[in-house]
Amino acid sequence: MGYIYVVFQTFTQLVHETPEKISPSEITVEVSDPGVISAEIECVQDSGGEYDYYLQVRPISTGRSNVSYMIKEDGGAVSNHMKIVCTELKTLYEDDELMFNGQEALFPMLALILFSVLVCFVISFIIKFREGDFSYSMAVLGGLILYILGSLLIMIIYCISERFWPTSFSMLNALLVEVGMLFPIVTSPAMLILAIALGVSNIWLIRHEGFGLHNLFGALLGAVIIGGYTAILVVFLQAGQLDYVAIWLSLAMMTTFSYVMCYLECMLFSTMICAVLSTRYRPSYDKEYIIILGCAIRCDGTPTPLLKGRIDRAIAFEREQFMKSGRHAYFVPSGGQGSDEVISEAESMKRYLVEQGIPEEQIIKEDKSVNTLQNFEFSKKVIGEHGGDIKKCIAFSTTNYHVFRGYTLAQRVSLRVHGLSAKTKPYFYPNAFVREFIGLLYEQKGKHILFLVLVIAYLLMYDLALLVLQ
CATH class of the missing domain: 3.40.50.620 (HUPs)
Structure with a gap:
């Protein structure tokens, strides 16, 4: 918010593009309360030679004001009406669509917040290890560290490769949901190697200890991992062949499978890390x-x-x-x-x-x-x-x-x-x-079920809203 206050004092919105420059006399901007904001339209020529017209709104004092603009050109005119709110911090937002000055800073701010949380969690994890505080909360903390770290890397790589920069809350929300779906895909090589290794270790165990259900837990977990990825793949391949009514179900199933796999992966790897660290901890020589x-x-x-x-x-x-x-x-x-x-x-x-x-x-x-x-x-x-x-x-x-x-x-x-x-x-x-x-x-x-139910409920609502909007 401080970054927005210092850098983005102007609310800027692209309102018109044209290959020919328009005379300033054909552009009008009206502000209902000049004591709250000032507004003007600025012309910028882009790299392709076209002219882009931006509405520039600057804060003056706290309050609300309407902004109307009209750009006349051959064949008609472009006009619109907006409600602008100026806050006590002199930040601006458009009242109908909740667009605000500094939307370009949303993604860097999200990345900074996630990185800050990640650093705090890592420090807490290290403190727990040094104090010998191995607990369920430590496993959860490790799972969150893995998820946040993976999400940050996926978001950055995705935005660079796709040349995509989220500039609204809805775009950020879509990105976060997509990251959760991409997470198990990115980690699939490691998970499939783990599934195979568990199966091989079970064969080794059975050769030494004999056959029995208690000697098949590793193979069963490996089968669950492979089955989960198979389910995601089948739903993904079937999605394009479904009718309109079934699209929501396929989308909901794919996101649900992905997030459940993501959750179990983070908990599994975190528990593995905690289990290894707990065996490496050296208690002090003061035991009674x-x-x-x-x-x-x-x-x-x-x-x-x-x-x-x-x-x-x-x-x-x-x-x-x-x-x-x-x-x-x-x-x-x-x-x-x-x-x-x-x-x-x-x-x-x-x-x-x-x-x-x-x-x-x-x-x-x-x-x-x-x-x-x-x-x-x-x-x-x-x-x-x-x-x-x-x-x-x-x-x-x-x-x-x-x-x-x-x-x-x-x-x-x-x-x-x-x-x-x-x-x-x-x-x-x-x-x-x-x-x-x-x-x-x-x-x-109980805790696992509650968390997964909340996540799945959110995903179902998100998928439904996405389908309705499309």
Whole structure:
């Protein structure tokens, strides 16, 4: 607005074009209230040799005034009547079509606003990482960063390649909608590569672990990605063959598919980034308790390799902490007993800890939980009963693909924790991460559905208005 106030003090509109110059005596401009605005018509010869006539309106004081002009030439005359409003900031706008001085600045202003928001979001994202604040809001923040960054690049490239410069709110709105439709097209190579990679990783997993539905999550997500792009392509190809009544439906379907794909892409890549960063975070050596998240144990009651990895990571961190700071931490093995397990997961972990030289008095067992959310909820309770401060100095140990979701679940029970990442086999990670991503989407399904409903409702109204205007 400051840029418009300083640079665009004149409301300018092209009102007539002619190959021959018109005598000034044939041009008249009338202003109903000269105390509010002044107006004149200026002639400019363009590069093609034609003469362009521009109505120039300048502000004087706050108020409203009518402007009428007439340009006479051989064969007739060009005339019009406009209502101009001058604001307190001396900016001008035309009351009927809401055109204003400085419309050329709309796109640069939008780009500047988006860039400023992008910078703020990136700074917030970095702060969250440095503080170990891995949460659902961090994934949303990352998704917004990806969308805004992609949108800015697409808008700039589109406007340069098409030589298109939006100079009205309606043109900006159309550009923003089109950017959302172009986003999944621009990112399609990366998404298709990801879909293929997920399928290959599932084949690798099945060869090592055997066939099962739980080993097909990656392939299923890859199929959804390919199916989404196929749906967009089919609707696009069918659009030209539909009758007038069905055009709106095809347009609505294409924009809806595009935006849903765009939303899921941003959330998927953002969650992937957050998941990797959460495994790279190094907690400080001041922990009083380390919660070890349980998983299935063997038939004889001993930990599986996956569970051993979590226990070993907790032991390694505790010993590093003692060497660095001289402080010991209590271990909280957390996990109940399943119907097919001879002892609880917590008891199995406790026995393994003792075998590794951990004193029993340094172990606080939690053996009632049946899922990760209860792991944190019940561990919080036993830590409180033990006299520990549940507001700080707590870590949790789990497998790398599960760390980020562990953060989000701990926050649901208001438990401030920092994650320790245990490695797993490379072929196991992609499918396990997809399972965690689906779990995260399901846990926040209400927010996702509400957002998508609002976006789709807006797109439907936009497509309908576009069809009616055409």
